Structures are given as structure tokens and as C-alpha cells.
Amino acid sequence: MNNKMYKKRAGTSGIQGQLYETKLISLIYFRLTHDDSVQQFSLATNRDDIGEFDDVCFIANIKGFDKPLAVFLQAKHRENDKLLTFTSETDLAKYFSSYLKIRRAFDPSGKDMIFERKYDDTECFFIMYTTTKGSPKNKMYEGAFAECLKELIGTGGCCTQPSYTDDDLDLLCKIVMKDQITTLATQLAKFICDESDSEMSTNNDIMLRYHVILALNVFDVSEIQPEGHRIASFRQDFFSNNEEFIVLIKNILCLEVLKKQKSEKNNGQSLLLKFLSEPSDVTTLSKLIGSVLTYKNDKLELISESITDDLQRQLDKANVPQATVYEAAELAAKEYLLSLKLKVPASFGNKDLTIRGDNKRIEKRLNYLTTKFIELLKQSEPNDIVTIDESLGDGFLKLNGGIACAVGNILVFDENSRFLKFTDNCESLGDLAKTWYETLIVKIENLHEYKLHVKVKNFPKLSFERGEYDMSIARDFYSKVLFYTNQATQNGVEEILREEIDNQPCSDVHNFKIRSELIFLKYHDEIQRLWLIPKVGSYLTEKSKVFENAVANAMSEPLMGVIKNMHNIKNKILTFNENAINRFAMQHDGRFIGTIIVSKSCVLTVAKVEQYLGSKNHVVLDLEYILKLSLKNYNTLCKELTNTTKDHIFIIVCNLFRDLRDSDNRLENIAKAFDGKQIIVITNKTSVDIMKEYFFQNSNVWDDDRNGFADLSVESQKKFLAAYNIKFLGKYVSLDVIIDDESATAGLIDKKTFYKLINDETVRIGPQYDYSNYAKKFNINRRVSRTKTQEHKFYDVKDKVLETFYDLEDDVVLISGQGLGKSTLLRHLILTTAELDPKVWMVRINIRYKLKSSLRYDTTEKILTLVCQSALCDESFLLVYDEGISSHIPVRKDVLCYEIDRPSKFYVSRKKNKHLKESPVEYNYSKALCSCRNCHRRALEIKFFLHYYNRGKLILLIENFDERIPEHKEIVDEYRKRKHRIWITSEAPPSSNLQLWLGPSYKIENFSPSEQDKYLTLLHQDAHYTIAVIGGEIKILS
Structure with a gap:
């Protein structure tokens, strides 16, 4: 692939997102080609391997600026009025990880048109571009490129930058270190598998920063061998170390080593079948990783393409926890790793000072370091912090012959100040380190009272504390992230582009105005074609002629x-x-x-x-x-x-x-x-x-x-489903998202619905998840724990943070007293889950009140009537089957049919105070709507609901469950048979029978002190609330 091409990510968004992206790309490309200040540029879309900011990417040389401008943009076309913020730690971590990917991609030795330079030599911006509102707490961006960016990409509101706290910086620094640790473990695995006969190099930034930590926690490092290197072997206690980052090194290292070894097993498929029958079997899984299975993007995947898709689906359904995968990888790789003897340089781990040369040269270097240190320390009083930064020069800072080689021997970590200090234990020092240390003790009074604050990028670390370099990356992220909020919708972007095309100078003005419509259509059509090309894309540059060709074609006709x-x-x-x-x-x-x-x-x-x-x-x-x-x-x-x-x-x-x-x-x-x-x-x-x-x-x-829809060709049906949206539970969603069963499509989209969609009329399905009085910004993600039990062998779950309903795999029972947050938690999870998965249908039933008015009909009727009423927020439905009708039940409400366990006859009517007189219709084993006169919208909603019901795709939320009431248990039993995901809240403590029936219950944990502080801080920052201490108690005054 040459430097004019780039790799595209797989998959595309829905049609609304597609149109928004392609129209926005059309506008940005048009502006880049027609802005006189832009000298040259390269533009890409849907770029692979750079994370979230991949929708529009371009780099441009702008007149008046020394550095090129690089923009990485994520476009979000939303119909709601939600504020754009980093609403959770998960969001913040996701976007920061993307920033790190892009930062790493810059490489002067590379051949990519965007990344063939250093990151620091480029003015990069990471843009979240959306139609939604911005937070009033964000600050206005007024940097040097503000006006330039507005001219190139702006279509609406202002550009802001997110506010942040020290806690946010802590989180980002932790992500930086995790990113570095992952790179470190991957490099180690590559050396072990590909280069273990040679000597490990420490001549890279990551190894330079972490080699001392590796020597202290991962390897036993020998004395210098006659050949000049040392031997490193894995510590036994490395595999039992519980420190978070050491565990991460172990997990990534084991997985990467197994992945690179690529061993083959003759009985791979039989082992896989055995594992799928018992997905918690760590021993079997350990025999599969690296040969049959690999772990990628937090998911087990098959390596061999010869194994059937059915087994991959079974593997997906098994949903093996990450902890199980890591345990299996360690089991598979541990013995091999413990057997290794790796060659490492003499400087590895700083077992002693590293100074090359004869004794005279070594003495001269030690004198230089001593003199330099005395100058530094004289500038500070004892107990002061001495700053070590880049201004001191490479000669003083380097690993070979500089103070970097003193870290871990003379210089140790001070737990109190979190800086470096001079050791008070000279007995463990190597010969050179001891010689220099004794010199420093004599020449510098109160040596042990000095602390060193290191602000150097590539300098050995002794702890996983955040360093100045980590902080600089976190602050750089916040300085380069821009929120473009209140921007034009996809229709608005089109209007702006049409207007800008119209305003282009042309010799035949009248003729150009009428043809500008065709110019736009031809131009946007070509951009769409380029956008849809899979796998590899070509950069658009100032030399591309996409717009000029559209103009020439339109004007010549x-x-x-x-x-x-x-x-x-x-x-x-x-x-x-x-x-x-x-x-x-x-x-x-x-x-x-x-x-x-x-x-x-x-x-x-x-x-x-x-x-x-x-x-x-x-x-x-x-x-x-x-x-x-x-x-x-x-x-x-x-x-x-x-x-x-x-x-x-x-x-x-x-x-x-x-x-x-x-x-x-x-x-x-x-x-x-x-x-x-x-x-x-x-x-x-x-x-x-x-x-x-x-x-x-x-x-x-x-x-x-x-x-009708059924009259379209198969290809057009697919295009129609992708192109047309319905308002599903309050959000616009393309039909292909919620109808994933082609056989059901024709039955769901009748002629009336088809015509409405073709004529751009809004079709609504179900109620809106509307909690307008619920302030999401005040939400603190709640933690739950599983109730301990000795009698039944359940895995304990402690302090599991819930962000969506998908965070727990089981049917869930939440137990807590009245007023302790069950309903608030469900409200929050409904909104976050709907945002994550727009096709899910969640049905919330307060069962205590729903069953107060007893129905006189069959139990199964009650169950389906109850959930249908709750799903559609309408009490006007009653479900009756043929045996009920034969009993001459007076029908006063809408009636729809449902399934029983045998073929049966169903009736639907809207007649008041009269017996049903419709002709019977035969159905077998699945619920279907027969008729619903004079209410097409309601009939359509019921059909969609039954489509979800018959396929077990509901999330059923039952509040105020009481196991002592038989009807409660009957309802849950019915929906468990259908494989619907079920969450139950109850105030009653669970009995052992309930534990056996639904599994162990969870309880909502109380706020921790830090969560309380965070919640009160959020309230305090809001203008509508005042925090006051009255009578020794904290009060919230609205």
C-alpha cells in the first residue's frame, strides 16, 4: 500500500450517520479546496486503527503557521438534546485511548501522508463534532487555530474545551501507564519469541523507563557474565504478585507469548467442544489459547477459518470472563517462561552504575557527576526539592554514565514525598555505586535530606506513581480536545454546502444556479462512493478533482x-x-x-x-x-x-x-x-x-x-431497511437495526407503513424512555455485590460497578430496603443501555400496582396483557384466546392474540359490549396480531412488540417482586422460558428457594466516602443546589 492510500476500518454507521458523515466530508473537502490559505492537504475518512476520532481526518499546511494543522474528528448526529460531556470514566478512558493511538502513529520514518512526521511537529486537534448541546461548564477555545478551524469545519455553535479535575488527570495518567505497560509486555513477548538468542536492547523509550521495575519485580538478574551481559530469568513470585500493573504485565505477556508461538493441536476441535460445554474450565482453555483460540478486543476468537461459524457463535454466547482467559494463559505459559534464560545488557536493572571505559575514564566521569550534583544541591536548602529536568542535558541525564544509571541503587523511591531520595543502605550497592556514594556523603552535608523531582521524559521509574511526563500527556490531551456542539444537522450541512456551491463565481450565473443542484448531487454521490469503498481508501488532496469533475459534468449537459x-x-x-x-x-x-x-x-x-x-x-x-x-x-x-x-x-x-x-x-x-x-x-x-x-x-x-415492501427486490429491501428510520422508543433508528430477521420483515412493514416511510412521514414504535426530571449529570455509578452463600457454590461478585444492564450476565435480583436507590438505578440503567444499544426494548413493570386490579381471565392472558400494557404505556389492551371467547367474554378493550402450547384459534376486535364474531385464524406456537381496526399505529406497535417477545429479545424489569405471591412467580417463569433478560427488585430478603430458582441476589452498596464527596461536589457545582451544614449535618438546599 503506497503513501497515498490508507487502511479503512470495517463497518459503517446507519443511514443517518452515513449521510451526516458524507455531507460533512463533502463540505470540509469543498472548503479545503476553495480556501486560499490552505496550501496543501490530505483528507481521509473511516480510517482504521486510530480509535474514536476516525470519521474525518486531515492534515493541512496553512499560510501563516509554522506547523501543519492535523484534525481527527468524530461526527455524532443525534436527534436528542443531551449535553456533550465526558459523562463517565469509561467515556473519558475511551477517547483518551484513541488520542494515545493517534499520538503513537506519528513516525518520521513512516510513509503515511498524515503521520510521516513527529507528533510534536504537528498542531493536532481531536474533535467531537455533534448536533447536541454543549455543557455551560466547558471553556471557550480561543487558540491560534480557532478562526481557521471555524472556517474549515464549523457549521453552527461555538468551539469549547472540556473542564477537568485533578482526579481526571489521575485517571488519564493511569491509562498512560497501562498503555505503556501493554507496549512493554508486548515488546518482551516479541523478544522472547523472536530474538531470545540475542541480547535484549534497552535502547527504546519504554524499556528505558521500566527496566529497573522489571529487575525489581519480574526478573532475577545475574552478575555481569564474561561476555559482558547479564542473565535474566523470571522470578517465581512474579506470577503471584498482586500489584495491579505487575499483574497487567503478566497477563499481556502470557497472552502475547502464546499468540506468537502459534502451536498446533490435532485434537483442537474436540478440546473446543469440551470447553464450550464447560466454559469455566481453565485447564481446557489453557490448551486452546494460541493454537485454536486467540484473545482480541476483550473477546475469544477462533484462529482457524476451517472451524465452523456455529462454533464461533457458541463461543460468543459462552461470554468467557477476562479473568478466566488470563488465568488460562498464565497456566499455559508459566512453565515455559520460568525455563528461560535471557541475555540483558549490563545496564539492565541498574544493579550498579554503568560507566564505560578504563579506571581513569571512570574516575573522571564520577568526578564530573559529583561536581554537577554539588552545583545542583547548593541551589537548594536541605529538605528542599531538587528539580531534574531536560535543561541539564543528555550528558548528565543518560543511562550510560549519567544519573539515570543511579536510579535503583543510589537513588531510591521515597514513600512519603513520592520523589527520589538518596539511599541510606550502602551495603547492597555495587562497587561503582558504593564508590560514588561514599564520595557524595563526604562532600555533601545532609545528603539524605534532599529529594529529587524528576521531570524528564525518558528516565527510569521506581514506582507506578504518575510522573511529570505522564501528567504532560494528560494535560496535552485536554488542551487538544475540542467540542464542536450545536452544529448543523445533516440537512443543515447540506443546505450550507449548497449555498457555498451557489456562491461560487461562474460566467453563466443563471445557468449555474439551476445546475448547482446537479453539481451538489453528483459531487455528494462521488463522495458517498468513496466513503463506501471497503478496506483501503485513497487520500483526497488539493490535486484531486472530485468537485471540479462534478461541475464539468453538470455544466456540459x-x-x-x-x-x-x-x-x-x-x-x-x-x-x-x-x-x-x-x-x-x-x-x-x-x-x-x-x-x-x-x-x-x-x-x-x-x-x-x-x-x-x-x-x-x-x-x-x-x-x-x-x-x-x-x-x-x-x-x-x-x-x-x-x-x-x-x-x-x-x-x-x-x-x-x-x-x-x-x-x-x-x-x-x-x-x-x-x-x-x-x-x-x-x-x-x-x-x-x-x-x-x-x-x-x-x-x-x-x-x-x-x-408493498414485499414487492421490492431483495437488494432494495436491504437498502430500504438501511435508509429509512422509525422513531423507536423515542430515538430515530434505521429499520435494519431493529429488524434483524429477514423472514419477519414483510409481516412487520405493511403497505400503510411502507407508504408512510416512502413519503418521509414519521413512524413511531413504543413510548419514549423519558425521564426529564432525572438529572443524569448527578448520577454516580452504583456498585453491587452478590449475597454470600455457603450452601450453594456461586462465584462471589464484589463491588461490581453497573453502567448498563449488560454488565451482569445473570438474571438479576436486586435486594434492598425501601428508598435505597433501586428505582433510581433502574432509571439510570435504562437510559445508559438505550444509548449503548438503540435496538433493545426494555419493559418496566411495577408489579405490585399492575396486579392490584385482578383480571378474570387465564393466567397466561394476565402475563402477556401485563407486559404489553407496560411496554406500550397503554392500559387499553386485553389478550384473549379461543377458549376464553367460547365462554362469551364481553370485550370492552383492544384484544390481541397470544401463544399457548398447542395450535389454537385467535380473535381480535375493537367492538364494545359485544361478543367477538370474527372468523377464526389458525396460529401455531407463536403470537401474532390478527386485526386491530381503526388504530393502525397501535396495531403496528403490537406487531413489533410481539416480534421482540417471540424472539426473547426483551429486557424485563420487574419492580416490587414478592415471591410469596404466586402470580409474581408465574410471570417471571413465563419470561424466563422465552430467554428474556430479567432484572427483579425486591425489598424482601431472598429465601433459599428463590436463590435456587433465580440464582443469588445482589445488593446495592452504599456510597463510599469518595463517592459521597463526588456526589456532593457535583451538586455544589450546580447553580440550582446549595450545600450547607446545619446542626452538624450536611443539607442539600435546592
Whole structure:
């Protein structure tokens, strides 16, 4: 792959996200090519391996700036009004990890057009770009590039930077160290597997920083061997060390070593089947990692492509905990690692000072270091902090012959100050270190009272405390992250781009204005094509001609061709299956010329006629567009139409819903221009009479009302599902997200729904998760623990932090007293889970109140009625099956059918105070809606709900559960059979029977002191709340 190409990430967003991204890319590329201050640039989209900020990436040389500007942008098109903030530690960690990936990608020796330079030689910005609101606590960005960025990417509100606390910096420093530790362990694994016969190099930043820690905690390091190196072997206690970062080294190292060894097993598939039958079997898993399985992105994956997809699905469902994977990897790799004898340089671990040369040279170097130290310490009083920074020069700081080689021998970590200090134990020092130490003791009074604060990037560490370098990276992140909030929606971005295209200078202004629509469509169409190319993309640069080609193509076509092209580009999504086209043709013996076709959806009928005509020379002309033309362009078009040969077929579309009498003259002239031509008129019912008046030669009028989703071709059905959104539980979601079973699609999208979607009407399914009085910004993620039990062997869960309903794999029972936060926790988890997974349907039932009004019908009726009422927030539903009807139940509410365990007959009616008299419909084993007259929306919602119910895809939240009430247990049993995920809250302590039935319960832990402080701080920072101490107690005053 050459430097003009880049690797693209797999997968794309939904259609709304796609349009937002492609229109935004179109706008940014247009501005980059037309801004005189931009000298050269390279632009990419959906770039792989850089994390979250991958939607739009570009680097540009800007006049007046020494460093090039690099932008890495994540575009978020949201319909809600949520504030854009780093709402959780998880969010912050995710974006910071992406920042680190991008930072590492810069490499002067590389050949990538964006990254072929040092990070510090580039002005980088990491942009979260969204239509949502920004937090008032964020500060305005007023840096040197503020105006430049606004000109290149701005479409709306201002640009801000997030505020942060010292706790936030601590979190980021911890992530920096984890990132470094992961790199360190990976480098070790590479050396062990690929280069173990050679001597390990410490000539890289990571090894230089951590080699002393490795010698203290990971390796036993020998004395210098005759060959000049030392021998390092793994410590036995390394594998039992519980320090967080040492455990991380062990886990990553074991996994990477197994991955690189790539051993093969003849009985791999049988071992895999054994493991899938018992996913907690660490011993079996240890035999599979590296040979059959690998661990990637926190997930076990199959290595061999020959193993069936079914086994991969089973593996996904097993959901093996990360701790189990790490334990198995250690079991597999430990014996091998303990057997190794690795060659390391003499300087490794700083067992002694490292100074090359003969005795005279060594003495001279020690004198230099002593003199330098005396100068430094004289500048400070005892008990003062001596700063060691880059200004002291490489000669004094380096590992060989500098003070870096004293870390771990003469210089040790001070637990109190968290800085370096001079050791008071000279007995353990090496010969050179002891010699220098004794010199320093003599020449520097009170040596042990001095502390050294190191502010050097590549300097050995003695602890996993945050260092100055780690802090500098965290602060750099906050200085480079920008929030572009209140930006234009995808429609708004399109309007801005159209306007900027219109404002381009052109010699034929009138002609350019009408053709600018086609320019936009051709230009955006090409950007979409480039956006959709998989795997590898080409950089767009100042030399690319995407926009210029769109202009040239649009300006060279006759006006009639312009209108035809606009129609073709706008309507590429729809084609019909062969049966639908044949049925359409047979309806009128294929005689469409000279007809007026009346349609509920002109778009669908036009697509069908075009498909039938195939390669015949035809043009689609939209009257709405023609009637809006300027007089000059209108006259040009009429002249072109008059001069067109008779072999053309014209499809005239009129989908207007207004009185056309004010356009009499234009309609008359257009009709004259079509005189003697082959025309087909497609219109809605509103305009059919006026079409008959002006196009009287089209005497044959007929209806086209047989357009349904099932009539589309398979490919068009997929495109339709991806392109059209419904408002699902309050959020706009593309249909392909919530309908993942193709066999169910036709039943869910009936003709009425299909027409609504085609005509861009909003289709709503289910209620909105609306907790407008719930302040998410005050939420502290709650911790839960599993109740201990001796009788049953359950794995204990302690202090598990809950962010979504997916954080616990079991059916969950939450036990706590009244008013201790169960409902608040559920509210929060509903919102966070819905944000994470827009297709999930969560049904919340306060079972204590729902069952107060007893139903007189069968238990199964109660169960499905109860959950359907709760899911749709509507009490007007009653579910009845045939045996109930035979008992002459008076039906006063909407009735829908449900499943029982045998074939049965179901009825649906909306008749009041009358017995059901509908004809029975046979169903078998699955619930389906028969009829729901005069309420299409409600019927559609019920069908979607049953689609979720039949496939076990609900999350059922049952509050105030009481195991002593039989009906409560019956409800839970019914939904457990369906494999729905269930969360139950209860105030009653669990019995042993309940433990056996649902598994062990969880309790919500109280706030820790730090969580209390965090919560009160959040309240205190909000203008609506005041924290006061009254009578010795903390009070919250609103």
C-alpha cells in the first residue's frame, strides 16, 4: 500500500450517520479546496486503527503557521438534546485511548501522508463534532487555530474545551501507564519469541523507563557474565504478585507469548467442544489459547477459518470472563517462561552504575557527576526539592554514565514525598555505586535530606506513581480536545454546502444556479462512493478533482439532462422483484404510453415504470421542479422539449398537494411542448383532474395501489431497511437495526407503513424512555455485590460497578430496603443501555400496582396483557384466546392474540359490549396480531412488540417482586422460558428457594466516602443546589 492510500476500518454507521458523515466530508473537502490559505492537504475518512476520532481526518499546511494543522474528528448526529460531556470514566478512558493511538502513529520514518512526521511537529486537534448541546461548564477555545478551524469545519455553535479535575488527570495518567505497560509486555513477548538468542536492547523509550521495575519485580538478574551481559530469568513470585500493573504485565505477556508461538493441536476441535460445554474450565482453555483460540478486543476468537461459524457463535454466547482467559494463559505459559534464560545488557536493572571505559575514564566521569550534583544541591536548602529536568542535558541525564544509571541503587523511591531520595543502605550497592556514594556523603552535608523531582521524559521509574511526563500527556490531551456542539444537522450541512456551491463565481450565473443542484448531487454521490469503498481508501488532496469533475459534468449537459440526472441520483435505492413488474405489466397489457397513473406513492410508481421500460430512451421530469425554474431556464427547457425527437418517452411526475391554477400559463406551455410526444403522467389523487385537463391526450386513467415492501427486490429491501428510520422508543433508528430477521420483515412493514416511510412521514414504535426530571449529570455509578452463600457454590461478585444492564450476565435480583436507590438505578440503567444499544426494548413493570386490579381471565392472558400494557404505556389492551371467547367474554378493550402450547384459534376486535364474531385464524406456537381496526399505529406497535417477545429479545424489569405471591412467580417463569433478560427488585430478603430458582441476589452498596464527596461536589457545582451544614449535618438546599 503506497503513501497515498490508507487502511479503512470495517463497518459503517446507519443511514443517518452515513449521510451526516458524507455531507460533512463533502463540505470540509469543498472548503479545503476553495480556501486560499490552505496550501496543501490530505483528507481521509473511516480510517482504521486510530480509535474514536476516525470519521474525518486531515492534515493541512496553512499560510501563516509554522506547523501543519492535523484534525481527527468524530461526527455524532443525534436527534436528542443531551449535553456533550465526558459523562463517565469509561467515556473519558475511551477517547483518551484513541488520542494515545493517534499520538503513537506519528513516525518520521513512516510513509503515511498524515503521520510521516513527529507528533510534536504537528498542531493536532481531536474533535467531537455533534448536533447536541454543549455543557455551560466547558471553556471557550480561543487558540491560534480557532478562526481557521471555524472556517474549515464549523457549521453552527461555538468551539469549547472540556473542564477537568485533578482526579481526571489521575485517571488519564493511569491509562498512560497501562498503555505503556501493554507496549512493554508486548515488546518482551516479541523478544522472547523472536530474538531470545540475542541480547535484549534497552535502547527504546519504554524499556528505558521500566527496566529497573522489571529487575525489581519480574526478573532475577545475574552478575555481569564474561561476555559482558547479564542473565535474566523470571522470578517465581512474579506470577503471584498482586500489584495491579505487575499483574497487567503478566497477563499481556502470557497472552502475547502464546499468540506468537502459534502451536498446533490435532485434537483442537474436540478440546473446543469440551470447553464450550464447560466454559469455566481453565485447564481446557489453557490448551486452546494460541493454537485454536486467540484473545482480541476483550473477546475469544477462533484462529482457524476451517472451524465452523456455529462454533464461533457458541463461543460468543459462552461470554468467557477476562479473568478466566488470563488465568488460562498464565497456566499455559508459566512453565515455559520460568525455563528461560535471557541475555540483558549490563545496564539492565541498574544493579550498579554503568560507566564505560578504563579506571581513569571512570574516575573522571564520577568526578564530573559529583561536581554537577554539588552545583545542583547548593541551589537548594536541605529538605528542599531538587528539580531534574531536560535543561541539564543528555550528558548528565543518560543511562550510560549519567544519573539515570543511579536510579535503583543510589537513588531510591521515597514513600512519603513520592520523589527520589538518596539511599541510606550502602551495603547492597555495587562497587561503582558504593564508590560514588561514599564520595557524595563526604562532600555533601545532609545528603539524605534532599529529594529529587524528576521531570524528564525518558528516565527510569521506581514506582507506578504518575510522573511529570505522564501528567504532560494528560494535560496535552485536554488542551487538544475540542467540542464542536450545536452544529448543523445533516440537512443543515447540506443546505450550507449548497449555498457555498451557489456562491461560487461562474460566467453563466443563471445557468449555474439551476445546475448547482446537479453539481451538489453528483459531487455528494462521488463522495458517498468513496466513503463506501471497503478496506483501503485513497487520500483526497488539493490535486484531486472530485468537485471540479462534478461541475464539468453538470455544466456540459443540456438542461433536460440535468433534471433527468437529478432524478436518477435521488432515486437509486428502489427496484422491484420480477413478480411485481410482471404483475404491473399484465395489469394493462404493458400499455403505459398515453396513460395517467394515479398513485399513493409517485416515487414507487415512477421506479416501477422505469424498471419496466428498461433501456428504452426515457426521461423523468418533475413538475414541481420545473414550475420553480427561473424564466430563462424555464424557456430553455420548453425549447429543448419541443425539439426533442419522438423516440423519447417522457414520464411526467406531479406529486403536488396545492392548487396549480396559479401556474396555468406554464402548464399550458409545457403541455404544448409535449404535443405529439410519448408521455406517461404519474400523479396523486389531488392533482389528477388538472392533469387530465392539460394532458387530455392521455385518456386512459388507472390506479396503481399494489406497491408493498414485499414487492421490492431483495437488494432494495436491504437498502430500504438501511435508509429509512422509525422513531423507536423515542430515538430515530434505521429499520435494519431493529429488524434483524429477514423472514419477519414483510409481516412487520405493511403497505400503510411502507407508504408512510416512502413519503418521509414519521413512524413511531413504543413510548419514549423519558425521564426529564432525572438529572443524569448527578448520577454516580452504583456498585453491587452478590449475597454470600455457603450452601450453594456461586462465584462471589464484589463491588461490581453497573453502567448498563449488560454488565451482569445473570438474571438479576436486586435486594434492598425501601428508598435505597433501586428505582433510581433502574432509571439510570435504562437510559445508559438505550444509548449503548438503540435496538433493545426494555419493559418496566411495577408489579405490585399492575396486579392490584385482578383480571378474570387465564393466567397466561394476565402475563402477556401485563407486559404489553407496560411496554406500550397503554392500559387499553386485553389478550384473549379461543377458549376464553367460547365462554362469551364481553370485550370492552383492544384484544390481541397470544401463544399457548398447542395450535389454537385467535380473535381480535375493537367492538364494545359485544361478543367477538370474527372468523377464526389458525396460529401455531407463536403470537401474532390478527386485526386491530381503526388504530393502525397501535396495531403496528403490537406487531413489533410481539416480534421482540417471540424472539426473547426483551429486557424485563420487574419492580416490587414478592415471591410469596404466586402470580409474581408465574410471570417471571413465563419470561424466563422465552430467554428474556430479567432484572427483579425486591425489598424482601431472598429465601433459599428463590436463590435456587433465580440464582443469588445482589445488593446495592452504599456510597463510599469518595463517592459521597463526588456526589456532593457535583451538586455544589450546580447553580440550582446549595450545600450547607446545619446542626452538624450536611443539607442539600435546592
